[in-house]
Amino acid sequence: MTRGWNGKGNSQPAVERLTGMAAALAWSRALKVVRCLPMAATAGFGFIVQRPELDVALGVVVVGVLLLACGCAGINSVQEVRLDRLYRRTCTRPLATGQIRPGPALAVSAVLVAGGLAVLAGYGWGGLPLSLGLAALVLYNGLYTPLKQITVFALIPGGVAGSLPPLIGWTSAGGGLAEPRIWLLFSLFFLWQIPHFCLILLCHADDYRAVERPSLIRLFPARRLRRIALVWIAALAVVALTLALDDQLQSASRLALAGMGLLMPLIPALPLLGARVDDARLSLWLLNGGFFLTLLTVTVAQLLCAG
Incomplete structure (x- = not known):
């Protein structure tokens, strides 16, 4: 068994029951909402650089990327729950401590991902924003997360995934990738x-x-x-x-x-x-x-x- 900073293993802790504000805060941490908000904002940045207008489409793309980012982050939390228990920096995260179980976290994350992709697909922007959203999902959860336990070069697909929201905003505003x-x-x-x-x-x-x-x-x-x-x-x-x-x-x-x-x-x-x-x-x-x-x-x- 791999041991972390405190010499402890990654055994499953007891599940805690949370209610009210404590539950909301735990879910916010599991979905990494605070980190995902700037990511959604970068989609708005890409949109405004291409089309500097405050309209409904701008709000829609920001919401879509926020849903997708939180869903991907939640899936990442489930994927890395055992690894999180090994680090001082991450051992207090809700899944690592048992405040939230992996099953419900994965279900909520899947709903958020589906919602984000549906928003990107359903506003009449064509296929580019949706394709870029799917690429971000594959790169982040399909490549970066599993590869980071194998090689330091996992940073490359992770960096590409994190750089796609501005492109989603740009293409949603009518810009092309050429x-x-x-x-x-x-x-x-x-x-x-x-x-x-x-x-x-x-x-x-x-x-x-x-x-x-x-x-x-x-x-x-x-x-x-x-x-x-x-x-x-x-x-x-x-x-x-x-x-x-x-x-x-x-x-x-x-x-x-x-x-x-x-x-x-x-x-x-x-x-x-x-x-x-x-x-x-x-x-x-x-x-x-x-x-x-x-x-x-x-x-x-x-x-x-x-x-």
Whole structure:
């Protein structure tokens, strides 16, 4: 039996009965709603970059991606319940503690996935949003989740899956996949996820080293993983600067992207030159904060200038 940070195995804990707010919070954690909300927002971002309008279609695609993302996350929680019990970071999750049973969690997740796909299929957008939604499901639950217990390269299909919501929003707004701009946006989201993941590993390095599963923090020393994160942050900055040259974007949007491209290698990257866990945590906050602040600025700029 594989043992985790506390030397305990992954035996099934007793099922707890939850009611009211406690049950709602447990289900929210099992479906990872807090993490899925930004993902749904990126679908809205892709929609607005293509068609800067606040209309019903924008709300529909955001809701559809949110349902799909929560369903995929719930399935992931069921798939990884035994693994979650091994890590300090995840051992208190509702399925790992027995607050929610895998059977009901899988049933609810399946309903959410079906609902999300139905929304993406039923609004008259054609087949692209639905196809991208199905691709996200296959990549995340069919490839990334099982592969992450075998190889560190599972990060690749996981990153691709996490980069598909902006494409879903883009195609829902009438954009095509042959346009170069959408692939720059795709690259922006993909490149952000890699240093984000590396920084999480650095923040919980002892936890991930304690479990005999493939992990970059077990493959590389912390100093080298910090350098890897720096390289990906630099690549993210290059894509942001390239997008800033796109004359189809509003001037304020281009300025925001240029600012991200110029500041990203400095502000989030500087703490990584240190060696403390707190330095990695600070870099993680700065990376995520700068990234999503830029997306919000571009979204507002596109809407205001178009209106």
